[in-house]
Structure formats: C-alpha cells, structure tokens
Amino acid sequence: MVTRSSGKLTATLTYAERGAAAAPRGLVRAQLNAWALLPTLALQGLDREATSALEEGLTELEADPVGEAPGRFGFDAAELALHQAEAHLALGRFDQVRSRAESSAATCTIGTPGWAAATLVLAQAEASAQPSDAAQRGMDVLDRIPPSRLRSTARTRLKRLDRLLSDRPADSVGDLRERLNTLPPPVDAHGSAPV
Numbered sequence: 001m002v003t004r005s006s007g008k009l010t011a012t013l014t015y016a017e018r019g020a021a022a023a024p025r026g027l028v029r030a031q032l033n034a035w036a037l038l039p040t041l042a043l044q045g046l047d048r049e050a051t052s053a054l055e056e057g058l059t060e061l062e063a064d065p066v067g068e069a070p071g072r073f074g075f076d077a078a079e080l081a082l083h084q085a086e087a088h089l090a091l092g093r094f095d096q097v098r099s100r101a102e103s104s105a106a107t108c109t110i111g112t113p114g115w116a117a118a119t120l121v122l123a124q125a126e127a128s129a130q131p132s133d134a135a136q137r138g139m140d141v142l143d144r145i146p147p148s149r150l151r152s153t154a155r156t157r158l159k160r161l162d163r164l165l166s167d168r169p170a171d172s173v174g175d176l177r178e179r180l181n182t183l184p185p186p187v188d189a190h191g192s193a194p195v
Contacts, residue, residue, distance in 0.1 A: 004040055012040045020056075026064040031075040033057035034083040042087035050087050057083075078107035078114055085121045097125035111144045113151050120157035124164055131168035134161065135176040142176075147184050155186060 003012040016036035023029040034057035041050035061080060081104035088096040105118035123137035138161050141154065162180055165173045 004043070009040055009044055012036070013044070016040055020053075026060055027075060030057045030060035030064065030080070033060065034080050035075070038083055038087045039090070042090035045091070047091055050091065054084060054087065076107075078104045078118070081107070082114065082118050082121065085118065085125075089121060089125055094125045094129075098122060101125065113154065116141045116145055116151070116154045117157065120154060120161060123161050124157065127161060127164035127168065131165055132170040132172045135165060135170060135172035138162075138176045139172065139179065142179050142183070148187050150183075150186070152186060155183075158183075 003009075003015065016032065020029060020032040020037055023032050033053045037053035038050055038057060041053055057080060061077070081100045085097045085100035085104060088094070088100060101118045101122035105115050105122065108115035108118060119137050119141055123134040126134040126137070138158055141158070142150075145154070158180060162177060165176065
C-alpha cells in the first residue's frame, strides 16, 4: 500500500508478486491477488494481467474452507468487490464499476469505512455522466460519517471525486465542493490535527 500510494508501481508489483507467490493457498493468497496485485496491474493499464489476478483471487476466496467466518483476516467478499470496482475504474470499465461497487456497499453497514469506500468509488464512476448523483453520493458519505471518523482513504477518494467533478455544472457539485473546503483536517491516532 505504501509503495502504491507513493506512485512506485514497479516496486509495488514486485512486492505483490513475491507475496502472492509465497502466500498459502486460500484467503491469504486471495487477499494478495485482490488487494495488492489487481489494483497495481490496473493502475499500470495491464488489463489482461489484472483480469488474471482477479480470477486467481476469486478462485482462492471460493476455495477457502473458512468461508465467511468472523475474524477471517479482515478480508471478505465486500472487500473483494471493492477492489474489483477500483480496478475496473482504473481500467475505464465504468459499466462494471457500478455493479461491483453497489455489491460491496450493499454488503456493508451504512456509515462504515467499507460502505464509504464503495460509495465513493461508485460516485467516481458516475462523475462524468451523472455529476449530480456522484456529488450527492459524496455528500451522503459526509452526512453519515463525522469528520473525526473519516479515514484518510475516504478523504483521498473524496478529493479524487472533487477533481473529476471540477468542470461539471450542477448545484450539488458546488455543495460538495463547499463541504470539502470546510472539512476539518484529519485527526491522528493521538487525537491531534496536523497544523
């Protein structure tokens, strides 16, 4: 995650491939394929390779004997659907983003970080064709999650949504931008906001 978020995709791919090769079959390998390989390959525009990583992740998740048991390493079908949606978004497959993001959001409790992530990915996919809907989804996240509980990943997705909506005329787009401009800075693990 660190190398990917800093734009070091070649290093990220190397780490992800090593991790997936060394991972035990089942859940861990499913997670490495969906969480590390899939998004990295998608960001590099490697459609065929991303599809292969997704198929491997799905196969490994389905073969995992633990199933949907609680405490399963923090990875489940909703998170897999989120990673699929983000990969489809990076690859420009907007029609597929909707179904995967909606599936992920529907599986999550409204107001949770997973729900926010899926909702904001869906909003990004809608930004060009349905800017009002996309902005309203962003507003819904801001209405349901207090700023002090808004994760950095949600803030990043909101910024990306704002950029995608930058030239879209709609009242709700202006409302979202205003809310984002007045959003207090994030609070760190010690309860402090950066200066």
